[in-house]
Amino acid sequence: xxxxxxxxxxxxxxxxxxxxxxxxxxxxxxxxxxxxxxxxxxxxxxxxxxxxxxxxxxxxxxxxxxxxxxxxxxxxxxxxxxxxxxxxxxxxxxxxxxxxxxxxxxxxxxxxxxxxxxxxxxxxxxxxxxxxxxxxxxxxxxxxxxxxxxxxxxxxxxxxxxxxxxxxxxxxxxxxxxxxxxxxxxxxxxxxxxxxxxxxxxxxxxxxxxxxxxxxxxxxxxxxxxxxxxxxxxxxxxxxxxxxxxxxxxx
Amino acid sequence: xxxxxxxxxxxxxxxxxxxxxxxxxxxxxxxxxxxxxxxxxxxxxxxxxxxxxxxxxxxxxxxxxxxxxxxxxxxxxxxxxxxxxxxxxxxxxxxxxxxxxxxxxxxxxxxxxxxxxxxxxxxxxxxxxxxxxxxxxxxxxxxxxxxxxxxxxxxxxxxxxxxxxxxxxxxxxxxxxxxxxxxxxxxxxxxxxxxxxxxxxxxxxxxxxxxxxxxxxxxxxxxxxxxxxxxxxxxxxxxxxxxxxxxxxxxxxxxxxxxxxxxxxxxxxxxxxxxxxxxxxxxxxxxxxxxxxxxxxxx
Ligand SMILES: Nc1ncnc2c1ncn2[C@@H]1O[C@H](COP(=O)(O)OP(=O)(O)O)[C@@H](O)[C@H]1O
Ligand SMILES: [Mg+2]
Numbered sequence: 001x002x003x004x005x006x007x008x009x010x011x012x013x014x015x016x017x018x019x020x021x022x023x024x025x026x027x028x029x030x031x032x033x034x035x036x037x038x039x040x041x042x043x044x045x046x047x048x049x050x051x052x053x054x055x056x057x058x059x060x061x062x063x064x065x066x067x068x069x070x071x072x073x074x075x076x077x078x079x080x081x082x083x084x085x086x087x088x089x090x091x092x093x094x095x096x097x098x099x100x101x102x103x104x105x106x107x108x109x110x111x112x113x114x115x116x117x118x119x120x121x122x123x124x125x126x127x128x129x130x131x132x133x134x135x136x137x138x139x140x141x142x143x144x145x146x147x148x149x150x151x152x153x154x155x156x157x158x159x160x161x162x163x164x165x166x167x168x169x170x171x172x173x174x175x176x177x178x179x180x181x182x183x184x185x186x187x188x189x190x191x192x193x194x195x196x197x198x199x200x201x202x203x204x205x206x207x208x209x210x211x212x213x214x215x216x217x218x219x220x221x222x223x224x225x226x227x228x229x230x231x232x233x234x235x236x237x238x239x240x241x242x243x244x245x246x247x248x249x250x251x
Numbered sequence: 252x253x254x255x256x257x258x259x260x261x262x263x264x265x266x267x268x269x270x271x272x273x274x275x276x277x278x279x280x281x282x283x284x285x286x287x288x289x290x291x292x293x294x295x296x297x298x299x300x301x302x303x304x305x306x307x308x309x310x311x312x313x314x315x316x317x318x319x320x321x322x323x324x325x326x327x328x329x330x331x332x333x334x335x336x337x338x339x340x341x342x343x344x345x346x347x348x349x350x351x352x353x354x355x356x357x358x359x360x361x362x363x364x365x366x367x368x369x370x371x372x373x374x375x376x377x378x379x380x381x382x383x384x385x386x387x388x389x390x391x392x393x394x395x396x397x398x399x400x401x402x403x404x405x406x407x408x409x410x411x412x413x414x415x416x417x418x419x420x421x422x423x424x425x426x427x428x429x430x431x432x433x434x435x436x437x438x439x440x441x442x443x444x445x446x447x448x449x450x451x452x453x454x455x456x457x458x459x460x461x462x463x464x465x466x467x468x469x470x471x472x473x474x475x476x477x478x479x480x481x482x483x484x485x486x487x488x489x490x491x492x493x494x495x496x497x498x499x500x501x502x503x504x505x506x507x508x509x510x511x512x513x514x515x516x517x518x519x520x521x522x523x524x525x526x527x528x529x530x531x532x533x534x535x536x537x538x539x540x541x542x543x544x545x546x547x548x549x550x
Contacts (some may be wrong), residue, residue, distance in 0.1 A: 004370065004373065005370065005371050007370075008367055008370035008371050009371075011367075011370075012356070012359060012363065012367050015359055015363050016356075016358040016359060019358060019359070019360075019399060020358060082356075085352075085354055085356075085357075086350050086352035086353070086354025087354050087355070087356050089320060089350050089352075089354065090348060090349075090350060090354060090368075090412075090415070091371070092320060093318045093319065093320060093343055093346060093348045094343060094368065094371040094372060094419075095340050095343045095344045095371070095372065095373075096371045097340075250320040250321070251320075251321060
């Protein structure tokens with residue numbers, strides 16, 4: 001029964017996406033710019049040491065994780081919007097456990113992020129990045145993207161449950177996404193970071209997501225087991241926190 | 252209509268069925284504002300019960316406690332014998348709820364909005380399509396079911412919400428100011444659908460309103476609420492009869508007219524139902540602004 005409700009919550013997200021695809025298109029612009037401008041430039045000037053891997057190749061998995069995070073962080077704003085418009089209130093009066101609501105949204109964020117990842121992979125391939133086409137590994141990529149986005153969606157919904165207003169959440173959202181992005185291994189290898197930033201990166205789920213994506217897409221050495229364990233753990237924490245805070249949005 | 256209503260609750264009382272809703276000593280405060288201040292309610296199975304009061308009376312807060320959106324800080328609330336504090340899931344399964352605010356998901360079609368509620372209430376897959384079509388037809392939205400709800404008028408959104416609440420065949424339908432912000436034609440239309448569904452299914456309806464004409468016309472029994480308290484309860488007829496002509500005397504020489512619920516309310520609360528007195532606490536303004544904001548967003 002609970003899985004059916006989760007599925008229902010996820011389904012409406014996808015139905016909305018089907019009715020209005022502009023989000024999909026506009027969201028493809030930013031990662032394309034990162035790859036085209038940042039990636040191409042830094043590949044040329046060789047400012048960031050990435051070993052045998054060309055910088056553009058190194059960057060592509062980071063950009064997949066980044067764009068997934070941006071999609072997911074938006075879910076907190078969305079849930080506040082749903083609260084203000086009364087849609088959430090009605091759902092909270094149905095026999096849907098808070099956790100099913102949260103997981104449904106988190107998985108929907110993941111599915112959107114996977115669609116986004118496909119776009120980034122195609123752009124990267126067009127720019128000559130040599131990625132794997134092994135279906136098993138690509139399935140792994142999808143799983144990692146879903147796990148990563150689910151965490152950031154839950155983080156954002158948890159913050160929404162604390163701050164309760166859209167304006168404050170927008171401020172906080174901006175204040176945390178950039179540090180999460182720059183405080184990760186998405187743009188540069190951990191080895192070139194100063195010690196304090198390495199510590200930040202080690203506590204940042206985004207780094208584990210990027211590490212797993214690099215391992216799967218490029219075949220670079222990665223800690224897949226640890227990465228998956230950290231992401232699953234972060235998801236469980238995020239789901240528990242967001243579900244517990246959801247009731248505050250009913251008041 | 253009034254006669255059938257009367258007959259119905261006498262029958263309900265005879266068979267000693269569990270009450271659809273029982274509240275006693277219910278209180279709820281927002282900081283120092285005592286929104287609900289010791290409310291006792293007794294809604295019988297099968298009746299249309301109106302909670303009548305001006306803006307700011309505490310109707311919405313009481314409804315939000317009954318629907319389990321707010322905790323029960325003091326007092327007792329039971330829906331068909333299930334405690335709203337301890338058996339939240341059981342209570343939610345029995346409820347259909349249309350909040351005061353117009354709220355349909357504008358990014359989904361009318362049918363998708365209803366389908367979501369069919370799914371979360373576990374309407375079996377085999378019955379789902381038929382049930383969704385039936386409730387859409389019952390509220391007159393079959394033609395527009397595939398349009399995005401963002402293109403609906405206020406009255407259509409209300410009817411869509413009614414369909415969402417009805418698709419699970421609830422035993423207690425709770426409507427918080429179902430006609431607020433609607434024009435007179437849409438108001439009559441929404442009440443027409445509520446009456447039809449109620450006659451077809453015999454479900455219990457708890458409705459709040461600040462229009463006494465609606466309460467008078469459509470409710471079997473009403474409770475007058477003011478400043479968080481129930482001032483009087485009974486059938487509209489009983490309440491009017493309880494008033495002596497002197498008590499219903501109004502300025503302007505209209506004292507010869509039979510008393511209306513408005514007079515009853517003025518007698519108990521010392522102010523009219525338009526609640527000019529209670530606008531000062533901000534409830535009125537906030538509600539209107541909120542409803543307008545949603546109306547403009549939903550379409
Ligand atoms: N979320 C809230 N925070 C603070 N005060 C509130 C809140 N909701 C309602 N109130 C106050 O509680 C009182 C009752 O409001 P409400 O239940 O909305 O009345 P009604 O539905 O009868 O118009 C009002 O004084 C209102 O200002
Ligand atoms: Mg109200």
